[in-house]
Amino acid sequence: MKKTSNRLADGREIVYYDTRDDAVREAVDQRPLDPAAPGATVSEIRFDPLLAEWSAVTAHRQSRTYHPPADECPLCPSRSGRFTEIPERDYEVAVFENRFPSFAGEPGATRADGPQGLFAHRPGAGRCEVVCFTADHQASFADLTERQARLVLDAWTDRTAQLSQLPGVAQVFCFENRGEEIGVTLGHPHGQIYAYPFTTPRTARMMRSAAEHRERTGGRNLFDDVVDAELADGSRVVLAGSHWIAFVPHAARWPYEVHLYPRRRVPDLTALDEAERAEFPGVYLALLRGFDRIFGPGEPPTPYIAGWHQAPVAAAGARGEREEFALHLELFTVRRAPGKLKFLAGSESGMNVFINDVPPEAAAQRLREAASE
Structure with a gap:
């Protein structure tokens, strides 16, 4: 480069x-x-x-x-x-x-x-x-x-x-x-x-949850345990590579939502190794192309938000907290069906309580199909 x-x-x-x-x-x-x-x-x-x-x-x-x-x-x-x-x-x-x-x-x-x-x-x-x-x-x-x-x-x-x-x-x-x-x-x-x-509110909340989990389980890492649990369950896994795993989270908030994690926990993009970098493009492109096929032929491109969740920078917190965080990408769409959008109305916007019309297991099944078409 x-x-x-x-x-x-x-x-x-x-x-x-x-x-x-x-x-x-x-x-x-x-x-x-x-x-x-x-x-x-x-x-x-x-x-x-x-x-x-x-x-x-x-x-x-x-x-x-x-x-x-x-x-x-x-x-x-x-x-x-x-x-x-x-x-x-x-x-x-x-x-x-x-x-x-x-x-x-x-x-x-x-x-x-x-x-x-x-x-x-x-x-x-x-x-x-x-x-x-x-x-x-x-x-x-x-x-x-x-x-x-x-x-x-x-x-x-x-x-x-x-x-x-x-x-x-x-x-x-x-x-x-x-x-x-x-x-x-x-x-x-x-x-x-x-x-x-x-530090953004969402990241701060994840870090608090990870600290509570570590205290409750005698030192286990919450991100590692979530990835392992999704792999063991399997029903929400969309793609699994040698170095990356993509799944619909158990409590997905959006109609179609995928979290993409490197199998090896790292705090941010700078910590990825060459093998992880080499595999990422193929996995991510398969996910994005699958997103565009979710709703079938003839539908316009699927609107989405994709964002990298990274640990706060070293100067913003203790090193131990950074190392406990797991880099991951979250990808989701506001479209819930052809011609229909998921609006953040009273419960979501007013109380931050999401109500999802698409069961995560059904979303994962459709995404697996779309990613392989």
């Missing part, structure tokens, strides 16, 4: 990843963009004392690009006088700082305002990046070759390593949203990476 770092017209970083060592990436961003003014991108995080969770307030994101025509896509290469976020005329994988980030800037002190200091807030430090998987606007991740998918994995890994070193970053989340039903506003195949200034 060859990595080339350049700058866009307003000073944001763009990084190209290529499979060829002789690839040259020297194109200059010719757009008349002014350097970002101090304070133009303002993100603030606020603490909810009832839930003990942080949320972000980002007023500048109201003006972000929204459903542009295909011939004005900002993620396509720059060609024939039409300049985009990617100055090159072609690329394999390109990663750049988001123009409208949810988190940006340097960390700052927490202020606790209001009676009893209940209104805690601080700058929403961190970084948000866009990952363009391919220059082909009409493609999707499932259309990539295994070589291309491996390059994306290498890019995710490199970005995880780089972003984990930034001041104030507590966790790195690589993810893809696909489909307008999910809320995607740019149709080009791409994902994002968030470098959060706190």
Whole structure:
């Protein structure tokens, strides 16, 4: 893999990843963009004392690009006088700082305002990046070759390593949203990476559960035990490789939801070995292509969210806690049947109690069939 770092017209970083060592990436961003003014991108995080969770307030994101025509896509290469976020005329994988980030800037002190200091807030430090998987606007991740998918994995890994070193970053989340039903506003195949200034609530909850399990079982690891239990049961296993295992979780919340784990527990993408990296593209592409066949021929591509759950960075917690966490990818769709979506209504949005219309065992059976078609 060859990595080339350049700058866009307003000073944001763009990084190209290529499979060829002789690839040259020297194109200059010719757009008349002014350097970002101090304070133009303002993100603030606020603490909810009832839930003990942080949320972000980002007023500048109201003006972000929204459903542009295909011939004005900002993620396509720059060609024939039409300049985009990617100055090159072609690329394999390109990663750049988001123009409208949810988190940006340097960390700052927490202020606790209001009676009893209940209104805690601080700058929403961190970084948000866009990952363009391919220059082909009409493609999707499932259309990539295994070589291309491996390059994306290498890019995710490199970005995880780089972003984990930034001041104030507590966790790195690589993810893809696909489909307008999910809320995607740019149709080009791409994902994002968030470098959060706190450990996310979902990860913190998993780590608490793992600590309680370890205490209750005399030192056993919860993630290992869950994977072993799913393998022993077998009814929800979708794919099983030499180094990766994919299954529908016993208590799946979404109609079709798959968790993909390396068989060897590692805390994040940087800890995968070469054998695990080599097998990942084939397993993941089979899952994504199966997702597109769930609902039968003639149905539009399945909307989905796919995200890597990684341990908080070393500076955010004790080393022992990081080593107890298990890297895994969660993939799910909001479509529950042809032409029908799973909406997060009263119970899900109001009380965080999910109600799933598709039994996990039935979902696993359909996914096994679809992955092998």
